[in-house]
Each structure stands twice: as C-alpha cells, then as structure tokens.
Amino acid sequence: MNETSSSRPLMVGPQQRSRTFAEASPVVAGYFTVSFVFGLMAVNAGMPVWLPVAMCLFVYAGASQFAALALITSGASLTTIVLTTFLINARHMLMSVYMAKALQAMGLSRLERWCYAGGLTDESFAFHSVKLGKGAPVNVRYLIGFNLYCHTSWVLGGLLGAICAQYAAHLIKYQLDYALTAMMLYVLVSLCNTRNKLIAALAAVACMGALSLAGSSPFNVFIATFVGCGVGVCLTKRS
Numbered sequence: 001m002n003e004t005s006s007s008r009p010l011m012v013g014p015q016q017r018s019r020t021f022a023e024a025s026p027v028v029a030g031y032f033t034v035s036f037v038f039g040l041m042a043v044n045a046g047m048p049v050w051l052p053v054a055m056c057l058f059v060y061a062g063a064s065q066f067a068a069l070a071l072i073t074s075g076a077s078l079t080t081i082v083l084t085t086f087l088i089n090a091r092h093m094l095m096s097v098y099m100a101k102a103l104q105a106m107g108l109s110r111l112e113r114w115c116y117a118g119g120l121t122d123e124s125f126a127f128h129s130v131k132l133g134k135g136a137p138v139n140v141r142y143l144i145g146f147n148l149y150c151h152t153s154w155v156l157g158g159l160l161g162a163i164c165a166q167y168a169a170h171l172i173k174y175q176l177d178y179a180l181t182a183m184m185l186y187v188l189v190s191l192c193n194t195r196n197k198l199i200a201a202l203a204a205v206a207c208m209g210a211l212s213l214a215g216s217s218p219f220n221v222f223i224a225t226f227v228g229c230g231v232g233v234c235l236t237k238r239s
Helices: 004-007 013-044 049-057 062-073 076-087 091-104 110-118 124-135 140-167 179-191 195-213 219-238
Strands: none
Touching: 004 049, 013 062, 013 124, 013 140, 049 062, 049 140, 062 076, 091 110, 091 124, 091 219, 110 140, 110 179, 124 140, 195 219
C-alpha cells in the first residue's frame, strides 16, 4: 500500500460504519439470497434446522457448502467430502498470500490478521484488493467490518431459509438457484473497469468454459484462476 492510503484522513464512528455497509451492501444482498437457498435445500434434504446455520457460521464457503450438501445426500464418504471441499477452496491460499502482502504495511496485529482471514471470501478479496491497489484510504475497522457484514448476512440467510423450509415450505414458490451465479457476475463486471482487467477476466472465463466442456473437475476453477492471473500479470508487465 502506498503513502496516500495511510496519509489521507479516514472516517470514524457511525460515518465509517455507514460507508462500510454501503460498499458491502451488494455482497450482503447476494450472500443473504444464496445462503437462504442453501438453508432451504439443506432442510428439504432432511437435515435439522441447526445444521445449515452451523455450516454458514463455521464453514462460510458457498460453493463448498452446496458441494458438501450434494455429497452428503448422495451418501459419499467423509474422505470424499473433505477432499472435494478442499480442492474447491484451494484458491483461498492464493488470495491469502496476496492479501497478507498487501496488508503488511498497515501493521495489523496477529488477532486482527486472524479476524480478517476468517472472513476473506472471493467477493471481499475482489473489493479489497482493488481498493488497496488504488491506494484508497482504508483501515482495519473497515476491512473487518466489511467482512463481518457479509458473514452476518450469510448466517442470517441460512437461518431464515432453514426456518422457512421447516415451517413455511408451502409459501416458497420462487426459483432462487441462480443467485450465486448472478452475484459472481455482478462482482466480475463491476471490477472490469480497465482493458487489461477485462482481457484477464475473459481469459479465465474462456479457460473455464473449455475445461468444463472437457470434463467436470474441482481443479477447473483452480486452473482457470491461474490462467486469468497469469494473463493479468503479463499484461501489467507489458504496460
């Protein structure tokens, strides 16, 4: 992070909380909808109400939770479930390494780093990496607060979805399984604000499409992410 991000004044108190929530609100809305669907599906699959809520609280990984739900309901072994979810979330290692370096200049304590890492997701990584890259004024309260708003909406959505599936299933008539894809598309489009970013995103999308046509595998997302990052790095060096 450069000097401007540390020298410019930061908002504090209610003003900062309001700004943080406003910037997190698109992700908050998307997370609530997706976890609501997860809660519905989990209880409809025969799980108790508390289980999807616990998964939203402790797992906090959309793709992995849906994959685990499908594997559990199909009777897969514990080893298969653990390995599959690990592969799906392997990309978080790359994001964590990048953010650890990007946040180094802020002097976060060990507790603050753990709190931030516990709430790091694809969407928060996308928003925060762009902010830090631009030298925007941010502090640890903003970063952790952003993640906390998103995680809270994820847990509340799972809770409400589970309750509705248990006690008001006849009232749920909407098809909401598109929510995760729609949210990811929103984040992708909102971040493609330069030619290089657009090319890198299209490279990742094209790679993912080609891999999906060749066969379904948990490695597909990981490989496509590497390709997109590689293209982005090459374009940045040339420019």
